[in-house]
Amino acid sequence: MGGTFDPIHHGHLVAASEAQHLLGLDEVIFVPTGHPWQKNHRSVSRAEHRYLMTVIATASNPRFSVSRVDIDRPGPTYTIDTLRDLRTANPDADLFFITGADALEQILSWKDADELFDLAHFVGVTRPGHELSDEGLPEKGVTLTEVPAMAISSTDCRSRVAGSVPVWYLVPDGVVQYINKYGLYRPQSQAAGGGQ
Ligand code: ATP
Ligand code: MG
Structure with missing residues (x-):
């Protein structure tokens, strides 16, 4: 399951759990994306924060x-590279790439989409406000899955933290504590060395 996970929240976890159950997957590997467009020290620690959360x-x-x-591969994150690396690490596995239906539309509109289908089956999960549509998607190689509605986004979690609004129960307890510990998502003056 690919995502920015900035921060990871219960919407991601429910989507992963639902896909795991519906498709009978042995394992779900969460793959936080790289942050290549920020090449200073702070972007490195930010990728590390997202990974650790x-x-x-x-x-x-x-x-x-x-x-x-x-997060360890230099340069921009392309799904094709993600899948190649996961294939190398798991040579005998059937790979399913799970992501939000919104992100899936973008990924599959790329010109090298055919190669993607050789590497994995694609699973698009929905969330409230993102209509399911298989228009333009190939018939084979893609499954669209409705997950229990959870109107949670990372964007909302970040702006809540910035405005001192609680994120308890939107993200796992340990993630709330991690965000507080490093002062993530706070306006600069309030941050306690979060390295955002
Ligand atoms: P941001 O608000 O920063 O874009 P996000 O909440 O969309 O963050 P991502 O890390 O971009 O989180 O999410 C990874 C994938 O998980 C995306 O493709 C997204 O559509 C999907 N996703 C995010 N939130 C939910 C949710 N509440 N229910 C189902 N899928 C979700
Ligand atoms: Mg998003």
Whole structure:
């Protein structure tokens, strides 16, 4: 499951759990994307924050794990590279690439989409406000899945933290504590060395 996970929230976790169950997947690997357009020191620590929050959020589920392939690869994150790296690490696995239906439309509109389908089956999960549509999607190789409605986004979580509005129960407890510990998403003056 690919995402920015800035921060990871219960919408992501429910979507992953639902896809795991519906498709009978052995494992869901969360893959935080790289942040290549910010090449200073802060962007590196930010990728590390996103990775660690994802580890914290998924640690209790034996079927969930986190991969560093995208955050460790220099340059922009392309799904084709993600899938090639995951294929190399899991040569015998059937790969399913899970992401939001919104992101899926973008990924599959790329010109090298055919190659993507050789590497994985694509799973698009919905959330409130993002209509399911298989228009323009190939018939084979894509599954669209409705997940229980959770009107949570990372954008909303970030702006809540910035405005001192609680994010308890929108993100896992350990992620709330991690955000507070490093002062993530706070206006600069309030941050406690979060390195945003
Ligand atoms: P941002 O608000 O910063 O864009 P986000 O909440 O969309 O963050 P991403 O890390 O971009 O989170 O999400 C990864 C994928 O998970 C996206 O493709 C997105 O559509 C999907 N997703 C995000 N929130 C939900 C949700 N509440 N329910 C189902 N899918 C979700
Ligand atoms: Mg998004």
